[in-house]
Amino acid sequence: MRIILGITGGVAAYKAAELARLLAKRGHRVRCILTEAGSRFITPLTLASLTGEPCYGANPDQEEWRANPSIEHIELARWADLVAVVPATANILGKSANGLATDLLSTVLLATRAPVLWAPAMNTGMWEHPAVQANVARLRSFGHTIVDPSDGVLACGEEGAGKLAEVEAIAEAIQLAGSPRLPVLAGRTVLITAGPTREDLDPVRTLTNRSTGAMGVELARAFRDAGARVQLVLGGDLPAPWGVETVRVRSAQDMLAACESRWPGADGLVGAAAVADQRPERAAPEKVKKGEGPETLVLVRTPDILATLSASKRAGQWILGFAAESEQHLTHAVAKLAKKRLDAVLVNDVQDGRAFGNQPNTLTPVTSEGPQPALGPLPKDELARAVVAWWAARLG
Ligand SMILES: Cc1cc2nc3c(=O)[nH]c(=O)nc-3n(C[C@H](O)[C@H](O)[C@H](O)COP(=O)(O)O)c2cc1C
Known part of the structure; x- marks a missing residue:
């Protein structure tokens, strides 16, 4: 420019x-x-x-x-x-x-x-x-x-x-x-989840994962630049992008609650967050003291955010999911697409820590028509713009 x-x-x-x-x-x-x-x-x-x-x-x-x-x-x-x-x-x-x-x-x-x-x-x-x-x-x-x-x-x-x-x-x-608006997204509301969730064991210890939220935050920027009104539900510590309505959350349950109240008013959902699948059965109110011998942590399932929101998807709404897979990427993505009734799944290869943080990344979109040409490898800001352009072309 x-x-x-x-x-x-x-x-x-x-x-x-x-x-x-x-x-x-x-x-x-x-x-x-x-x-x-x-x-x-x-x-x-x-x-x-x-x-x-x-x-x-x-x-x-x-x-x-x-x-x-x-x-x-x-x-x-x-x-x-x-x-x-x-x-x-x-x-x-x-x-x-x-x-x-x-x-x-x-x-x-x-x-x-x-x-x-x-x-x-x-x-x-x-x-x-x-x-x-x-x-x-x-x-x-x-x-x-x-x-x-x-x-x-x-x-x-x-x-x-x-x-x-x-x-x-x-x-x-x-x-x-200075960014050109994409007519199919201009004025549309896009709900985006990003970042890791944190499941507390006690006031000092937490279960989390290696996601930083960088990809979801860049997607928020790219959808914003395309003219969408973006609502970002963000776990982790990354700064909120300018011009994006951001709500900060900690646990999977918090993330679901923040999404459920916003989803009915949204045109689309991008589920880029790395949501914990399990949480400790109970979070201790005080710091847990170390004991002698082996200790057991009992984990229970957290809510499935994409599946929950997908169940209340109304006509005209769309959902893009992400799959972070370390093996059999496309098979898992096809299964996720069908099970959660998504419009597309963007597949990340996370083997050897690839895809985390500020590294260039590649995403392979999978739709009901099967795998689409891969986007990337690109730095995450450019990759996010490529995802938005790809999705806008399909919507259009
Ligand atoms: C030390 C100093 C600091 C100033 N800081 C500001 C400021 O932060 N914002 C502002 O509107 N004017 C500030 N002014 C007043 C402007 O410099 C003044 O209105 C000037 O005519 C602005 O001209 P310009 O708009 O053509 O640059 C400051 C003036 C001085 C001497």
């Missing part, structure tokens, strides 16, 4: 350098435009060095703009697939909400037809001021994306709303704003 990154005059401008680096590292072309106030907080040289692209200056009197005096702002406006302003001052929000074009950045913002994203950062009093809130509402009404500031201790020493959102969250929002 070709991204114009506008940087305005706030203390958080230094974080734009990290964002520019991250976006460039992810393969985007990034051209920065610094406002005059922004250039007091961070230098054009830093941004040009990190992006490998020119950094544009504030106004026509500056050297960078003088080099191409006639149409720089229009060229940049046309060049961009997306314009992001990070951090966005109260001043630039006010100018753009009211159609003012007094310098290069505000002119590009007015001229561009690309999606626009704002990550405001300012003192809490400024952020909560009705004028700023009205400007933000107006920008939203233009279809612009706002990455809301978070609560925290601000550079001015105050504590409250106005802190620039995390750089990683802004990068995700940029990815989302």
Whole structure:
């Protein structure tokens, strides 16, 4: 994607350098435009060095703009697939909400037809001021994306709303704003389970598995980027992706409860979680002391989440399951597809720890027509996009 990154005059401008680096590292072309106030907080040289692209200056009197005096702002406006302003001052929000074009950045913002994203950062009093809130509402009404500031201790020493959102969250929002929507998924609700479940033996010990949840979290991002409203029921410790409604759960029973309340309102379900099949018969309220000699742990079955939700599947709903198999992959997948009445099973080979964590992975979809061409090997983010594209093509 070709991204114009506008940087305005706030203390958080230094974080734009990290964002520019991250976006460039992810393969985007990034051209920065610094406002005059922004250039007091961070230098054009830093941004040009990190992006490998020119950094544009504030106004026509500056050297960078003088080099191409006639149409720089229009060229940049046309060049961009997306314009992001990070951090966005109260001043630039006010100018753009009211159609003012007094310098290069505000002119590009007015001229561009690309999606626009704002990550405001300012003192809490400024952020909560009705004028700023009205400007933000107006920008939203233009279809612009706002990455809301978070609560925290601000550079001015105050504590409250106005802190620039995390750089990683802004990068995700940029990815989302610039991603093409897939019509069969746009506006649809997709429920996704991800991560391991944890079955406690006592307050300190737990039974779990080697799943991290990385594949399910990437699928949540990929469905979100395709335009779906994603509800993620997440076990484990991975951070929740931006723009995804995430509910954190611990045990298989918690995961089932979180899914059962959401499933009736969903169009589809992706069961990517590694749900424990067994739990201790009882969880001790106090830490269990070690005894002498062999000890026995009695395990009982946990609820089968996919089978339970599948039993209440209504017309039009679809379910994608995952199978982590270490042998006879396709035979097991075909059996799972039929037994749980799934629309497809994506088969993972987990022999030798393959498929866990951040390793490239391969998934083989199995449908009622049998095994389909394998997707991958690919890094999990790309694999998730391949799964979504494959499924959207079948839905379409
Ligand atoms: C030290 C300092 C920090 C500032 N921090 C912010 C800020 O975080 N957010 C904001 O909206 N304005 C902040 N301002 C005010 C803006 O720099 C000022 O409104 C300026 O005109 C913004 O211009 P620009 O939007 O063209 O970059 C700060 C000013 C100073 C001197």
